Amino acid sequence: MLKITRVPANTPPGDSLFVAGSFNIWNPRNPAYSLTKNPDGTYQITLPASLGPVEYKFTRGSWDKSETGADKQPLPNRRANLQQAAVISHEVLAWSEPGAAPAKKQTASPQVHTLSDSFRIPQLGRTRRVLVYLPVDYANKPKKRYSVLYMHDGQNVFDAATSYSGEWGVDETLDSLRAAGQDPSGCIVVAVDNDNQHRSDEYIPWRNAEIKAGGQGGAYVDFLTLTLKPYIDTKYRTRPDAAHTGIAGSSLGGLISVYAALKYPRVFGRVGAFSPAFWVCNDSLKAFAKMHPAASTTRFYFVCGPKESETMLPLMAAWRNNLRNQGVPASNMSFRAPADGQHREWFWQREFPAAYQFLFRPAAAKTKAAQ
Structure with a gap:
């Protein structure tokens, strides 16, 4: 007690x-x-x-x-x-109370802007803030097109001032990789806020009676696929095919990213699953995967800390094996479990550069995936 x-x-x-x-x-x-x-x-x-x-x-x-x-x-x-x-x-x-503590310093780079404070989600009858990061050379190369990475929990993606548990620093990471010549193609990042109240419902595809949450994940992924992505592809110079479209998140965000790639394999071809919370609906997701197999061309990056929970690493390993059995080749999967990994933003921030480079490396490049 x-x-x-x-x-x-x-x-x-x-x-x-x-x-x-x-x-x-x-x-x-x-x-x-x-x-x-x-x-x-x-x-x-x-x-x-x-x-x-x-x-x-x-x-x-x-x-x-x-x-x-x-x-x-x-x-x-x-x-x-x-x-x-x-x-x-x-x-x-x-x-804590809004405005009670000293305001946190804003850390988002100049390449991050607010697409909308209230982007409509018709599938759920709600609105949400959506942020967009554009590569440094976006304005100077009007004919260049870019890959796109969709991310959940947008408050934590770019800015310490809006994060509730630490930021990922995705904008600084991509800026640094480009400056070092390690990201020649560049990537647009679209980050969708959660709204606190409905986060668990939207990031779990099926209702979990024990925790009394979930069931709206399918509608949320429909929003990303059928509403947000077409808008982004129209407004920005994107490479809209699955090979250049990724989705990533942590915990429930990792879970819903895998689900999205199963439901829409021709849309999301790059998946970053950071400490994925498979435990909340593992049996349902397995049954869904039998009817909706992953595309063999999809790349998956799995990472977690081995001591995050008793089920975290075993379930993540089981999903690697499930996907292998469905025909996803070993070269399209990276599987990492560093000993110091924790269920924390600092860990996911640290792992993001390797995940990004694995997921969006040129198709002709040879990179050995960790097994």
Whole structure:
């Protein structure tokens, strides 16, 4: 059992408290993980001991209202082994609030611009902010066309000021690779924000009854494929074929990227799956893959930390094997599990350059994939 013995005096009495962690795909407002408020002002929730080692944080329903240190600065994830203690007690020192902490420095490069603050998602009846990174030479080479990489969790892709758990630095990485002569062709990056409330629903194709999330992933991928991509291909000088169209993300973003390549193999030919959360719908995804096999020409880059969870590496390895059995050659797959890997933005940021170079290397180049 997790127990909060004290909360800040300014905690609104009507607010519910939640725990978000490695066991519920870091959903800050999952009703199944709402804490019970006791008459003495404490809060508690009982989690299955079978979860074993877990990481987590407490929130008031969103990452904008998550626990912080007394100085209002973000805290590292809490850690506990549920098999080693019956009751694990905590104190929440303060809550983050929009505008309460000093504004974070903007780090997005000049090549990043906002396509729209409210791009319409007709498949879901919502809108979303969409960001676009253009290569440095885009304006100076009017006849050149570029590959495109679609990425999820757009808040974390380019800018520390908008990130809620660290940024990937994709813009700086691509600028640096180009300056070093390691990315001669260039790439447009389209980053779609999540909206916090619906992230889990949109990034999981099927409903997961246990965590009470998912089921809208198919509609979200339809949006990327049938609405956003045609718009991008019309507005920018893209190379629209699958060999030059990638999709990438982390955790649930990695999961939905693999699903997208299975559902639309003639659209997404390059897939970056960083710490993919296959566990939330593995059986359903396997059944889907039997009816919707991956294209043999698709490239997959898989990476995770071997200690992220008990299932992370085994499931990722199983999906590598599934894809191999479907006919994706070893040369089209990279599989990495560095010992220090964690479920963190700094890890995915570090791994992004290698992933990008593997996925978008010229077809004629010979690169040995890690097995």
